[in-house]
Amino acid sequence: MNPQSCVNINKEWDIVGARQLGREMAKEIGFSTVDQARIATAISELARNIYLYAEQGKISYEIIYNDSRAGLCLIAEDEGPGISDISQVMRDGFTTSGGLGAGLPGVKRLMDEFEVYSEVGKGTTIKTVKWLR
Amino acid sequence: MNLEITLTEEGNQSIIALAGEIDAYTVTNLKETFDSVTKKEGQEVIVDLEHVTYMDSTGLGVFIGALKSTKESDSELKLVNIQDRVYRLFQITGLDEIMDVKAAIRGGNE
């Protein structure tokens, strides 16, 4: 059993759909209300980044297991401009949202695992996991 | 306190009208404006300081930078309508000797 799904991000409205699917899967796995809300917020942030900087991309969802522990893995992919200085965007206070505590550092905080791959001119892939406590 | 910058470009002439205070906090935008006009060849850059009430040394530094940059690009930098308090700074630092600066007519220094 390895349910997998995916939401395409082409317009702002798709962010809502992405949140919705993420929340449903999180609920199914058994995440608490607080963690469901955190996952939804992380998805928002990833989807907004795609919408704002790459215009289009997708977010894939996967239920994963590690020693009988379940988790939700999110992968956000786009073929946008890419990030030239990853350390800079991962630094607190740099958020393009005007320092509202979101941005990629926010996603990292909301989730348990976080990886980012990016190549300028080719695009960005962000993989992030939240484990069931 | 803010600094308002109004740039008018016409042919080889750029007029930058400033209003407010020029200090370490407001200087960044001014520097960008200068960079955009002083690097072009053969320009006449006129800066109107009639409504500048205060300028600190960081502000002066930006004018020095602009002067050097206009010289390199064979352009000219002129400062007009400078108020007493600000004009004094140009005098003390000796910059009035190497820059084209004109005090405001009313209550002028000259």
Added chain:
Amino acid sequence: MENFFKEKTDEYKNLLAEYLEQQDEKALYGVELVSKALIKHNILPEEIINIHIKALKELDPNLFGAFEHSLEFLLEAMISYGLAHQEIQTLREQQIALKSEISVAAQMQKTLLKTKKPDVPGLDIGVISVPANQMNGDYYSFLQNADGTIGIAMADVIGKGVPAALCMSMIKYTLDSLPKESLPPPAVLHNLNRVVERNIESNMFITMMYAEYNPETSKLVYSFAGHEPGYFYRAAEDQFTEFSTSGLVLGVSEEVEFEQAEIEIDEGDMVVLLTDGVTECRDGDRFIEIDEVLDVIRQFTHLSAQEMVQEVYRYFERLQDFQLQDDFSLLILRKTV
């Protein structure tokens, strides 16, 4: 941590039950303490709302549906506040680290730029230099020349803080590398200008004055490079007069000629040197005028030169609500015999 969380969750529930029943202040005070304990353990706002929802559900299983949903809604709204809070926390820690780093640098700077007031019979010297932030962009130095004359240097680097302080070291080392025999003040400035001009960014500069006092002739020879004018107090006339020479600031152009002038100092006369941190003091929206500075100095002429500069500093520190806008340096030289 797990135990702490459980303990506080139960406490919250009990206090809530108490409050729902009696609406008493004691329960409200209790929840204040719980909330503080939770903050201390970095529990985020959305978790507190979750504690609230759970407690309410246990207390009243028939909780009105819309009410429960409204709380879920509030929880969602709090997530971003929680993130912002965490970010601020991290930035605060970074700020503390940065501050301690700068304070080490400031200490190094103090040691580096240390200068000794020369001991000249009949000459009373007072000097104070206070940075607006931790590091100082003002600089003063005394040089004891082999021929018995004393060199006095005062400089102000544009801006303040770390960049100004870094620039300052350049002045210090150039001054140190000058020959031991005394040079005329314009020559000193000329040497410094050459070094500064080569090593400074295009929008930076240094204002400076250099003077040389000869105790035998009681003459002060000076030269200014775009620095704030000095003030000479003639005791016989009880009056201050401005003194300066024209000259461009250091670091702008290599071909600058500096001028030289001199004054003769009599018993009771004073020489006042300062930086623009003194003359650019602001009292609210009002700029103080130089006359006000001189009036304040005049109030303290009965004191020693060192006490004078300290009192003058205290006066302007108070005037600016103890928040200096710029580095403040003041030097007073008085002939006592």
